[in-house]
Amino acid sequence: MLRRWRIRRPGDRGLEAPLADGGGAPKTALITGASHGIGLEAARQLARRGMTVVLTARDLGKAGAAARELDGDGSDVRPKALDVRDAASARSLAAELRGELGGLDVLVNNAAAYADWSETASAADLEAARAVFETNLFGAWRVTQAFLPMIRESAHGRIVNVASGAGSHGEPQFGLTTGGGAATYAISKAALNALTSKLAAELRDTGILVNSVDPGLTATAPGMEAMGARPIPDGAASVAWAATLTDGGPTGGFFRDGEPLPW
Template sequence: MSETTIALVTGANKGIGYEIAAGLGALGWSVGVGARSAEARDAAVAKLRAGGADAFAVPLDVTDDASVTAAAALFSARYGRLDVLVNNAGITGGMAQMPTTVDLDVIRAVVETNVLGVVRVTNAMLPLLHRSAAPRIVNMSSGVGSLTKQSRLTAETGPIGAAYPTSKTFLNAITVQYAKELAETPIRINAACPGYCATDLNGFRGTRTPAQGAAIAVHLATLPGDGPSGRFFDDDGEVPW
């Protein structure tokens, strides 16, 4: 069995996810490009391979049990393990999301992808991660998920949102719970804030590039065995929950 590090990045066909896959591929890792769209997924894999990365396609819809089970089976059959999981797939739910008027179906859809999707994929991949010598999980969060920052009502924390920001707060909270349960294992799990990156999620209004946003995920994916777990980081260090 190859000793090459094996990684899976969800939502890796574009934006920050693509750049995370590229960053891990540049380390010489074998990287699974998880995405729903076959056309976008295959195009991303082709581009990554053209750049020298060992990338392969992983059909994956994080909201679908059968799709996630099939993805886990793919890694099991091909490698027998998974070393790094980056839960990057996410949606904003669109605007507006004022809590007094928000459509509850919008909240449900956002949580289904941004939180339940992470749980679904993580739990399906955990048996494979437990077979790794240095398993790492990175959950892509956002600075708007920091309850400490959001509770400073005068702070610049983006527009009011009852779905997207709160889903990232939820994701941060569940990251901590995973870290507590897995504390006696080699698994290191942390949340990452990529900063305000220009992607289609925000109409490309961000002030950072997707490659810049991907850097923190690559860093957390390569933590040493005594590295932190159950924490929240951006490029400048630890972010308050």
């Protein structure tokens, strides 16, 4: 029998999705772009739940410094270099982790690139836009392809794509229909949601849960609190929630704070 999800509201430690009674739990997770911000906080939250977390960044030194921030309380956080724009980098790390960990349960595609927030679709520099897509869409896609063989072997496979309300038709403040700005970023995140849908449909009969999450406007840069941004732990809680969903939980959805969003 499955227990109902217990969703902690803002001000608590985060969202929590207990596993099935009598079942196992995801033991290992890899997070891309995790040297700071939401990725780092998601690593902290998953490590606190007893998971071995592979914390990745393009620069191994930055990954190591971030992992040292999480040392203590018996946490098992392993820094690794990963450039999501480079298929060889992803394949190399997948081979390394197969030998080191034996497998992987959870993949969190968090790495993201940003464009000028004032950029419009009509005036966008398409070469710059292509570079953003290389990280935000194709980066998640190529990393998923590299690690999917191991996730298929897991009893509790989870893929979490960190999207954004900017890529949603249903976000009233920052969504696709609220204005012409941040065009490349918004379109790339909408494409990431489309990738989520196609992967979930393909993997529906495997038990692997594939979902996108929107952390919401989160204070990942100075001054964002003045814009109404929420604390980083609140934004990262949606990532941890999707990474630890109960077996048989939702797949192919787009969620914020455990609640479905249209996109």
